[in-house]
Amino acid sequence: MMATAFALKKPQIKTELPGPKARSIIEADSQFVNPAYPRPAFKLVAQRAAGVWVEDVDGNLFLDCNAGVAVCSTGHCHPEVVAAIQEQAAQLIHMCGTDFYYRQMPELAEKLDEIVPVARPTKTHFANSGTEAIETALKLAMHATGREKFIAFFGSFHGRTLGSLSLTSSKIAQRIGFKRQALDVVHVPYPNDYRNPFSAEDCGDGGAAQGGLNWIENRLFKTTTPAEEVAAIVIEPVQGEGGYVPSPKGFLSGLRRICDEHGILLIVDEVQSGMGRTGKMFASDHYDLKADIVCIAKGIASGLPLGACVSRADLMDWKPGAHASTFGGNPVAIAAALKTIELLERELVANSADVGAYLKSGLEKLKDKHNCIGDVRGPGLMLGVEFVTDRSSKQPDPELRDRVEMASFERGLILLGAGPNSIRWSPPLILNRENVDVALEIFDDAITSSR
Numbered sequence: 001m002m003a004t005a006f007a008l009k010k011p012q013i014k015t016e017l018p019g020p021k022a023r024s025i026i027e028a029d030s031q032f033v034n035p036a037y038p039r040p041a042f043k044l045v046a047q048r049a050a051g052v053w054v055e056d057v058d059g060n061l062f063l064d065c066n067a068g069v070a071v072c073s074t075g076h077c078h079p080e081v082v083a084a085i086q087e088q089a090a091q092l093i094h095m096c097g098t099d100f101y102y103r104q105m106p107e108l109a110e111k112l113d114e115i116v117p118v119a120r121p122t123k124t125h126f127a128n129s130g131t132e133a134i135e136t137a138l139k140l141a142m143h144a145t146g147r148e149k150f151i152a153f154f155g156s157f158h159g160r161t162l163g164s165l166s167l168t169s170s171k172i173a174q175r176i177g178f179k180r181q182a183l184d185v186v187h188v189p190y191p192n193d194y195r196n197p198f199s200a201e202d203c204g205d206g207g208a209a210q211g212g213l214n215w216i217e218n219r220l221f222k223t224t225t226p227a228e229e230v231a232a233i234v235i236e237p238v239q240g241e242g243g244y245v246p247s248p249k250g251f252l253s254g255l256r257r258i259c260d261e262h263g264i265l266l267i268v269d270e271v272q273s274g275m276g277r278t279g280k281m282f283a284s285d286h287y288d289l290k291a292d293i294v295c296i297a298k299g300i301a302s303g304l305p306l307g308a309c310v311s312r313a314d315l316m317d318w319k320p321g322a323h324a325s326t327f328g329g330n331p332v333a334i335a336a337a338l339k340t341i342e343l344l345e346r347e348l349v350a351n352s353a354d355v356g357a358y359l360k361s362g363l364e365k366l367k368d369k370h371n372c373i374g375d376v377r378g379p380g381l382m383l384g385v386e387f388v389t390d391r392s393s394k395q396p397d398p399e400l401r402d403r404v405e406m407a408s409f410e411r412g413l414i415l416l417g418a419g420p421n422s423i424r425w426s427p428p429l430i431l432n433r434e435n436v437d438v439a440l441e442i443f444d445d446a447i448t449s450s451r
């Protein structure tokens with residue numbers, strides 16, 4: 001069935017959306033499943049998927065430019081990843097790395113030591129998700145520095161468990177009802193070149209990047225937040241859930257300098273931006289940045305649950321029992337990760353850069369055509385398109401964004417919003433130029449029909 005559908009090379013919508021089978025599953029879901037999942041207005045009920053194609057339960061075929069929220073880096077069910085999973089599952093599924101040993105853990109940790117943007121040597125803690133990788137980084141920073149304050153950024157998303165939630169600040173729904181922050185975190189506006197949040201006085205002649213650095217050094221450190229009490233600064237090099245906003249040139253190197261001057265650790269959250277998504281293995285590589293601790297999850301294992309907190313080896317000077325996870329670093333997930341990294345290094349990081357540039361130039365042409373596109377931004381296949389009422393006023397238009405998201409879906413293109421008024425493009429890294437042409441034609445039509 002998928003093979004026939006593949007040959008079409010175009011989405012195919014055969015039923016109303018959601019179709020009859022999809023509707024009954026959505027109904028059961030609304031009865032039994034956690035209603036706090038932040039599902040979008042369009043309803044996709046997936047049945048199976050291959051490459052960049054997803055088939056729903058009613059036989060509709062979609063071109064996927066979201067990849068399960070930036071997770072299926074090698075595409076859906078890449079045959080080599082499936083084979084690696086199957087082979088490993090037949091040999092050893094679980095052994096609990098907290099208490100026993102198996103070869104996959106040091107194998108992946110050694111590979112990460114080679115590729116992560118952290119000064120070597122490193123050590124790795126294995127977790128199951130992004131938020132757990134962040135929790136590890138927070139605990140480790142407190143343990144290693146003996147300090148307990150953190151600096152994070154508005155618009156950031158680092159997870160929803162209580163520690164990471166103290167950092168997260170992209171939507172109020174994530175915070176309502178959960179009382180005060182578990183951790184002592186102060187937030188700084190994220191420097192955004194399109195919407196510079198800082199005053200001319202803050203920026204001097206250095207733009208948003210300098211504004212952000214001055215905010216930390218001249219405001220925080222001189223008022224509420226003594227530098228010598230800060231354990232770590234936590235940052236996404238390209239803000240993900242906040243709207244696919246790349247940090248401006250000079251900002252991350254400035255943070256590195258501030259951290260070095262004050263004995264503060266720099267924690268870089270590469271959960272969404274890592275593993276080839278930006279056209280380099282890590283977004284930090286675009287900025288020549290070396291963090292003290294890097295957190296990875298999402299794309300690392302092509303869809304199996306795996307998170308990693310990779311740190312300078314000297315920082316992981318904690319005793320047995322201080323931090324561990326029953327499932328973290330499960331051998332099957334690691335087998336998927338090792339194969340994913342092999343594919344990324346073989347061809348997919350390069351493809352992300354190449355096809356990403358092609359997609360970006362197509363989106364820029366659409367920006368010339370549609371005055372409601374305020375900004376097209378991002379590296380590789382981590383591209384944001386921001387919708388505004390018109391380009392001169394830059395007035396955000398979240399309703400238009402939502403309509404475009406829905407109209408794209410109705411035409412067979414899976415795209416998801418990010419931030420208040422942007423669409424994120426985070427396709428599988430196997431996307432090719434032909435797929436891009438199909439996607440852009442649909443997106444263009446979706447915008448025209450939504451205005």
Ligand SMILES: Cc1ncc(COP(=O)(O)O)c(C=O)c1O
Nearest residue numbers: 129130131157158159240271272
């Ligand atoms: C940058 C970033 N950090 C952390 C997380 C949390 O990851 P998880 O949902 O796997 O806990 C996310 C999830 O979207 C993310 O984008």
